[in-house]
Amino acid sequence: MARAPTTTDAFNAIAEPRRRQIIDLLAGAGERAVGDLVGALRLPQPAVSKHLGVLRSVRIVSVSRRGRRRMYRLNARELKPVHDWVKTYERFWSHQLGRIKERAEQKAREGSSQPNKP
Amino acid sequence: MARAPTTTDAFNAIAEPRRRQIIDLLAGAGERAVGDLVGALRLPQPAVSKHLGVLRSVRIVSVSRRGRRRMYRLNARELKPVHDWVKTYERFWSHQLGRIKERAEQKAREGSSQPNKP
DNA sequence: TTGACACATTCCTATATGGGAATATTATGT
DNA sequence: ACATAATATTCCCATATAGGAATGTGTCAA
Numbered sequence: 107m108a109r110a111p112t113t114t115d116a117f118n119a120i121a122e123p124r125r126r127q128i129i130d131l132l133a134g135a136g137e138r139a140v141g142d143l144v145g146a147l148r149l150p151q152p153a154v155s156k157h158l159g160v161l162r163s164v165r166i167v168s169v170s171r172r173g174r175r176r177m178y179r180l181n182a183r184e185l186k187p188v189h190d191w192v193k194t195y196e197r198f199w200s201h202q203l204g205r206i207k208e209r210a211e212q213k214a215r216e217g218s219s220q221p222n223k224p
Numbered sequence: 225m226a227r228a229p230t231t232t233d234a235f236n237a238i239a240e241p242r243r244r245q246i247i248d249l250l251a252g253a254g255e256r257a258v259g260d261l262v263g264a265l266r267l268p269q270p271a272v273s274k275h276l277g278v279l280r281s282v283r284i285v286s287v288s289r290r291g292r293r294r295m296y297r298l299n300a301r302e303l304k305p306v307h308d309w310v311k312t313y314e315r316f317w318s319h320q321l322g323r324i325k326e327r328a329e330q331k332a333r334e335g336s337s338q339p340n341k342p
Numbered sequence: 343t344t345g346a347c348a349c350a351t352t353c354c355t356a357t358a359t360g361g362g363a364a365t366a367t368t369a370t371g372t
Numbered sequence: 373a374c375a376t377a378a379t380a381t382t383c384c385c386a387t388a389t390a391g392g393a394a395t396g397t398g399t400c401a402a
Binding site for chain 2: 347348349350351358359360361
């Protein structure tokens, strides 16, 4: 099998930094036209359109036509799975407290894991 | 340019579901040998080794030799950039409160954005 | 030493990429 | 109807995959 398409899910879609930039830009504004994004990203228009296409297909953004432009808006909820997944690791770096707690949990688990030196 | 290698950063590395699984498995235990992971993932050993190689090169995991096995352990801190990025979007789906707040912010921004119907 | 175990690496292939260049599509103004 | 603005789509290519198969490497045990 080859690498999963970028359009597979949010995880694959946000791997590309330009797409994260687009998301960031859309988060700071209600709507943005493509040309607007092109100006901000300093990337050729077809490239931007293609990135938007990927984000559209995983529903991270949605479009609406306004005159001859297409207004893109963020649908951040699609990022929730990413957040949910990575959030479970927050305790590994937050607070001294979290680290202590984590070490305790780990220790509690350890007795049942590698009891033997082969 | 082609797609960025999976070894570029954490964002690219975690796009692959199997690698997230490996991370999840390592989070639940202090250390795990490769064969152990092979058993849990039900994936051929070379495939697992290759995924571990990717995770190693972005420092999400680290290895240590113990006898003839290699013990892998999670270095979750490398996931922090992902968490930091996605966390800024949490307000978009959490609580009614968050959403209200977010809408207010958006409204505040809007006056200065698209003042004109071309 | 030899054999077996635990892993890593190499070679293979189908598939998808991101950007560049060129072209197609859609809507507006005249 | 026509030119033009704003976007999308298509064709191109170098590059990198994930998995399968086969092979290499290092370590223990007898």
